[in-house]
Amino acid sequence: MEPQRQNLKPATRLSLRRYHISEEYGFLLCSPLKELPDQYRPWMEIANKLPHLIESHQLRAHVHKMPLLDCRFLKSHREQRLAHLVLAAITMGFVWQEGETQPQKVLPRTLAIPFVEVSRKLGLPAILVHSDLVLTNWTKRNPEGPWEISNLEAIISFPGGESLRAFILVTVLVEKAAAPGIKALVQGVEAVLQRSQDALLQALQQLRLSIQDITRALAQMHDYVDPDIFYTVIRIFLSGWKDNPAMPTGLVYEGVATEPLRYSGGSAAQSSVLQAFDEFLGIRHCKESVGFLQRMRDYMPPSHKAFLEDLHSSPSLRNYVLTSGAGSCLVAYNQCVEALAELRSHHINMVARYIISAAAKARSRMLSHLLPHALEDRGTGGTAVMSFLKSIKEKTVEAILQPCA
Numbered sequence: 001m002e003p004q005r006q007n008l009k010p011a012t013r014l015s016l017r018r019y020h021i022s023e024e025y026g027f028l029l030c031s032p033l034k035e036l037p038d039q040y041r042p043w044m045e046i047a048n049k050l051p052h053l054i055e056s057h058q059l060r061a062h063v064h065k066m067p068l069l070d071c072r073f074l075k076s077h078r079e080q081r082l083a084h085l086v087l088a089a090i091t092m093g094f095v096w097q098e099g100e101t102q103p104q105k106v107l108p109r110t111l112a113i114p115f116v117e118v119s120r121k122l123g124l125p126a127i128l129v130h131s132d133l134v135l136t137n138w139t140k141r142n143p144e145g146p147w148e149i150s151n152l153e154a155i156i157s158f159p160g161g162e163s164l165r166a167f168i169l170v171t172v173l174v175e176k177a178a179a180p181g182i183k184a185l186v187q188g189v190e191a192v193l194q195r196s197q198d199a200l201l202q203a204l205q206q207l208r209l210s211i212q213d214i215t216r217a218l219a220q221m222h223d224y225v226d227p228d229i230f231y232t233v234i235r236i237f238l239s240g241w242k243d244n245p246a247m248p249t250g251l252v253y254e255g256v257a258t259e260p261l262r263y264s265g266g267s268a269a270q271s272s273v274l275q276a277f278d279e280f281l282g283i284r285h286c287k288e289s290v291g292f293l294q295r296m297r298d299y300m301p302p303s304h305k306a307f308l309e310d311l312h313s314s315p316s317l318r319n320y321v322l323t324s325g326a327g328s329c330l331v332a333y334n335q336c337v338e339a340l341a342e343l344r345s346h347h348i349n350m351v352a353r354y355i356i357s358a359a360a361k362a363r364s365r366m367l368s369h370l371l372p373h374a375l376e377d378r379g380t381g382g383t384a385v386m387s388f389l390k391s392i393k394e395k396t397v398e399a400i401l402q403p404c405a
């Protein structure tokens with residue numbers, strides 16, 4: 001049996017609304033805005049032309065002409081979220097416009113000051129994060145239409161054409177597929193508190209179905225995203241300035257701090273979905289992985305991070321399953337863990353194709369002088385990819401419970 005958790009809030013009911021999580025959309029922002037108030041037009045004009053400005057090497061010149069705008073007129077949460085996405089996207093383009101060999105190491109004050117200000121309001125770091133690129137960056141073409149790639153659009157884009165668009169939108173579909181699973185977690189915690197085996201069984205079954213839906217959604221990456229474009233174009237714009245040899249000292253945010261700041265790049269490791277499942281299922285990773293995963297929580301909206309922490313403080317599902325003697329719950333628990341391990345296997349295969357093989361292919365084409373060398377075997381979040389992901393998957397498998405004798 002796992003060691004007793006510190007049940008800080010054992011009697012508190014979890015409610016998704018308290019954490020700004022939606023039953024329908026999960027961690028996705030509901031109805032993200034596409035426009036900012038009129039006084040922020042200079043930002044929107046650049047952001048809406050971002051792929052073209054980067055590809056034609058004009059973005060840096062446009063940024064240098066940007067006026068300094070005051071963030072005080074960003075009133076609503078959704079306005080602040082769009083502003084963060086817009087300023088983050090312009091920042092990534094500005095830093096990496098000329099590729100990995102010539103990053104910009106100083107962010108001009110007209111960009112740095114408002115970006116840091118809006119980041120403080122939201123409790124997010126001043127860099128592009130998963131909550132920008134994915135959670136805040138989707139819209140449905142036909143609002144009544146289906147949740148399919150063909151009916152979705154990204155609000156802000158980078159170079160990479162259709163592959164970039166699909167990379168964002170498949171991840172949106174993954175987050176959407178997770179929504180019933182997140183709802184099931186709350187029902188599962190409540191079932192454990194009430195010691196209701198029937199309710200727990202239902203919650204676990206719902207969670208397994210949701211994990212399987214996520215795996216199916218994830219597989220669409222292979223249909224729509226070209227590995228070469230991902231590796232040689234898209235990935236660079238997600239790269240950060242922490243643990244990245246291309247930017248060893250970090251980025252100076254002019255007008256904010258004299259010392260450079262270091263932040264990890266955007267990665268779906270900043271999604272709260274799998275961390276929430278791990279917390280609920282009581283899956284424990286090794287020390288090094290935990291260090292990285294915990295750090296990724298600082299790149300999530302604070303309310304989502306708080307949800308993970310409160311899940312951690314909830315009564316242990318594993319202990320309940322083992323001690324309640326409900327064989328059906330144990331089977332259902334194990335099916336969730338197996339589905340999660342399978343999802344992680346698919347993800348590993350994807351990383352093998354989109355990073356490891358794509359890097360080898362690019363090297364063999366003698367393009368290596370153009371490539372983000374330092375990033376070859378590292379994720380955009382800065383990890384040594386394969387050993388990290390394999391360890392995470394192995395620890396998932398190890399969580400499978402044996403029935404008590």
Ligand code: HEM
Nearest residue numbers: 171174267268269271274351354379380381382383385392
């Ligand atoms: C082309 C597609 C993808 C690639 C190449 C990729 C790559 C990676 C890499 C390299 C890592 C290691 C951490 C880092 O350094 O960033 C990682 C971790 C992770 N990725 Fe992805 N990823 C992809 C799509 C996704 C999607 C769509 C999701 C779903 C939200 C996702 C969820 C995760 C999670 C949760 C982790 C942390 C490890 C875990 O909990 O298993 N990834 N990914």
